[in-house]
Amino acid sequence: MINFNGNIVGNNSNVLTNNRAFLYGDAIFETVKIVNSKILFLEDHYFRLMASMRVVRMEIPMHFTMEFFEEQIISLATANNLGTTSRARITVFRNDGGYYLPETNEVSYLIHATALNEAAYSIAKDVYEADLYKDFYITKQLLSSIKSTNRLLHTTASIYAHENGLDNCLLLNDSKNVVEATQGNIFMVSGNKLITPAISEGCLNGVMRRKILELARKMDNLVVLEETISPFDLQKADELFVTNVIKGVQPITKYRKKIFGTAFSEQILKLLNASIA
Template structure:
C-alpha cells in the first residue's frame, strides 16, 4: 500500500513511472522515523520539505500543513500496523506535463512506510569500513543541500562501495574536501573538537545533523565547529561517525589504515535516545 495524495491505495506502477519524478528527477523527499505513533523531529522535516519545494519552484498547496502531513503519514503507518517503529518516506513531485520546462508547478505526493525492528537508536557492533569516492564530485550549491530524487552520485558510489567491500563511502565536493557519507552527514572528533562540514560545502542540510550539533553544543569541554574537512584530516582524527534520522549514529571503525575509537559516538547516542525517544 501507498498513500497517494491523502488516500491509502494499492501500489499502482503508473503512479511511479508516468510522472516527472521518474522522467526528470523532478521531485523532493523526506525520510522520517516513527516511534510509538510519533514522528521524530517532525517540525524540522516539515520545514525542510517546504523549503526544498520553494527552492525548485514548486507550488505549495494550502492544505500542506505540518498537521496534514503528520496525519497522512501516521494513517498509513497505522493501516500497515507499523506505527510502533517505522521509516516513512514522503515524495513530492511536480505534476505531469512538459519536458524540461514543466507545464505546471502543481504537485502530487506519495508516502510509503516500512516497519523497523527497534524503537531506540542503536549501534551495530563490528567493523564499519569506509573509503573515499573520487569518480564524481558534489557541486557546492544550494541544490546539493536539499533532498531531491537526483541521487545518481550516491547510487554509483554505493555500487563502488559494494564492489570493493566497503560499508560506506565518503563523498567529496568540487574543492576535494570531504562533505558527507552516502546516507548521512559526517562528523570528525579530534581531541576535544567535533567538526562537521558547513552546508555551504555542498553537504545535505540533515535533520539529524541539526540534532547532533545541538546535543554536542551542550556538552562540557567540547568545541563544536562547522568547518572544512580534508581527506588528510580523517587520518588525524580520533573518531569518525555518520548520522541520519533512521540509523541515528553510525561510528566508522576504519578508514584505509586508520582505525577509530567509538567511545564518544556511544555517549552521544545515549544522549540522542534520551532526547528524542526518552530513557
C-alpha cells in the same frame, strides 16, 4: 500499500505515467522515523520539506500543513499494521506536463512506509569500514543541500562501496574536501573538537545533523565547528561517524589502515536517545 495524494492504494497502481519525478528527477523527499505513532523531529522535517519546495519553485498547497503532513504519514503506517516503530518516505513531485520546462508548478505526493525493528537508536559493534569515492563530486551549491530524487552520485558510490567490500563511501565536493557519506552527514572528532562540514560545502542539510550539533553544543569542554574537512584530516582524527534520522549515529571504525574508537559516538547516542525518550 502506498499513500498517493491521500488515497491508500496497492503498490501495483499505475502512478508513473508521465511522472516528472521518474522522467526528470523533478521531486524532493523526506524520510522520517515513527516511534509509538509519533514522527520524530516532525517540525524539522516539515520545515525542511517546505524550504526545499520553495528552492525548486514548487507551488505549496494551502492544505499542506504540518498537521496534514503528520496525519497522512501516521494513517498509512497504521493501515499497513507496521507496529510501534517504522520509517516512512514522502516524495513530492511536480505534476505531469512539459519537458525540462514544466507546464505547471502544482504538485502531487506519494508516501510509503516500512517497519523498523528498534525504537531506540543503537550502535552495531561490528567493524564498519569506509573509504573515499573519487569518481564524481558534489558541487558546492544550494541544490546539493536538499533531498531531491536526483541521487545518482550517491547510488553509484553505494555500488562502488559494495563492490569493494566497504560499508560506506565518503563523498568529496569539487574542491576535493570531504562533504558527507552516501547516506548521511559526516562528523569528525579530533581532540576536544567535533567538526562537520558546513552546509556551504555542499553537504545535505540533515535533520539528524542539526540534532547532533544541538546536543554537542551543550557538552562541556567540547568545541563544535562547522568547517572544511580534507581527506588528510581524516587520517589524524580520533573518531569518525555518520548520522541520519533512521540509524542515528554510525561510527566508522576503519578508514584505510587506521582503526577508530567509538567512545564519543556512544556518548552522543545516549544523549540523543535521552532527548527523544
